[in-house]
Amino acid sequence: MISSNTKLAEAYIHYVGNKSIEQGFVISKQNIDLTLELHDKLNKFFLEKFEQVFEFYQFYHQSSMSFHQLYNYIETFYNGSISFKELTQKIAALLYECSTHPKIKPGELYICNFKNVVFHDKEVEAIGIYKTEDKKGYLDINYQQESYKLRFKEGVDINKFDKGCLIFKDIENGNYTIAIIDNQNRSEEAQYWKELFLGVEPINNDYHQTNQFLKLTKNYVTKQLTEEFEVSKTDQIDILNRSVEYFKSHEKFDKEEFETEVLYHPNIIESFQKYNTDYRETHEVTIDDIFDISNPAVKKQAKVFKSVLKLDKNFHIYIHGNKDMIEKGVEDNGRKYYKIYYNEEA
Numbered sequence: 001m002i003s004s005n006t007k008l009a010e011a012y013i014h015y016v017g018n019k020s021i022e023q024g025f026v027i028s029k030q031n032i033d034l035t036l037e038l039h040d041k042l043n044k045f046f047l048e049k050f051e052q053v054f055e056f057y058q059f060y061h062q063s064s065m066s067f068h069q070l071y072n073y074i075e076t077f078y079n080g081s082i083s084f085k086e087l088t089q090k091i092a093a094l095l096y097e098c099s100t101h102p103k104i105k106p107g108e109l110y111i112c113n114f115k116n117v118v119f120h121d122k123e124v125e126a127i128g129i130y131k132t133e134d135k136k137g138y139l140d141i142n143y144q145q146e147s148y149k150l151r152f153k154e155g156v157d158i159n160k161f162d163k164g165c166l167i168f169k170d171i172e173n174g175n176y177t178i179a180i181i182d183n184q185n186r187s188e189e190a191q192y193w194k195e196l197f198l199g200v201e202p203i204n205n206d207y208h209q210t211n212q213f214l215k216l217t218k219n220y221v222t223k224q225l226t227e228e229f230e231v232s233k234t235d236q237i238d239i240l241n242r243s244v245e246y247f248k249s250h251e252k253f254d255k256e257e258f259e260t261e262v263l264y265h266p267n268i269i270e271s272f273q274k275y276n277t278d279y280r281e282t283h284e285v286t287i288d289d290i291f292d293i294s295n296p297a298v299k300k301q302a303k304v305f306k307s308v309l310k311l312d313k314n315f316h317i318y319i320h321g322n323k324d325m326i327e328k329g330v331e332d333n334g335r336k337y338y339k340i341y342y343n344e345e346a
Helices: 036-052 069-078 084-098 188-198 206-228 233-249 255-263 266-283 295-302
Strands: 007-016 056-059 107-119 122-132 136-144 147-155 163-172 175-182 200-202 252-254 290-292 308-311 315-318 326-330 336-340
Touching: 007 036, 007 084, 036 107, 036 122, 036 163, 036 175, 056 188, 069 084, 069 122, 084 107, 084 122, 084 188, 107 163, 175 188, 206 233, 206 252, 206 266, 206 290, 206 295, 233 255, 233 295, 252 255, 255 266
Parallel strands: none
Antiparallel strands: 007 107, 056 175, 056 200, 107 122, 122 163, 136 147, 163 175, 252 290, 308 315, 326 336
């Protein structure tokens, strides 16, 4: 991402409030004065976190790209019709128009023009758009007149921005490649960043397909499977563990092979196939029956494939392998129990 040639050529900071409560937005007339020290720190601040981004997006509009505002603003900048300063002002105004959810926080909007960013083993131009909303407190210490002066201040955490994207001028099929970071992407109001403002859809690569199929599998096992079959919690966890293990131990995904190795039973396989078809239609995703497995996607999804058996509020049992080593039963007095077998105590 960052090389010795990477240069932050120009950057502006604007302020964007919440339109629903008429907070307005403030346009800066001057760009940031980039000293050598500030240039290097901002390069790291704005680019380093994207090293760990593996899912990429492209601009999308359901009717025509001629109606996609952000895409057209960037096009007019790169073809020389507007200056970078004008581009940043248009972007700030667009974000304000999209900031209508009552919970959206106001904050600083940083827009950067990068040269020679390393992407897919080549150096390309990129536009970075970032927003900081939360401030951190810190102590400002100064030595004056043989004594220390202490003041409390608030500022931006140099290690974190709340939302950000890099729009790479790596054009394929007339589009751009986009990397996104949203540290609040679980909250409803955060969707405005990706859907309303950026207007993007995932690029259908190996990462996206691996990620989507694992999501589909998790939803089926935790929601649909128990509605159709009498399945214990340990059986659910066992299927989830086998699913992740399949993706960890194979380089290429084969849907038929996955169903045979992971699901076993013909009735469950038939149920899964129907759910698979319905899921793809409902969520409007395309998943091939055979694709190369993306290890970063497996690593990401493995974190949410829970192998924990929760018993009241007293015990959590982590099941990582052979479910035959755990037995469920009920005593004569109605008390439920699990019996656990093991070979060695770690």
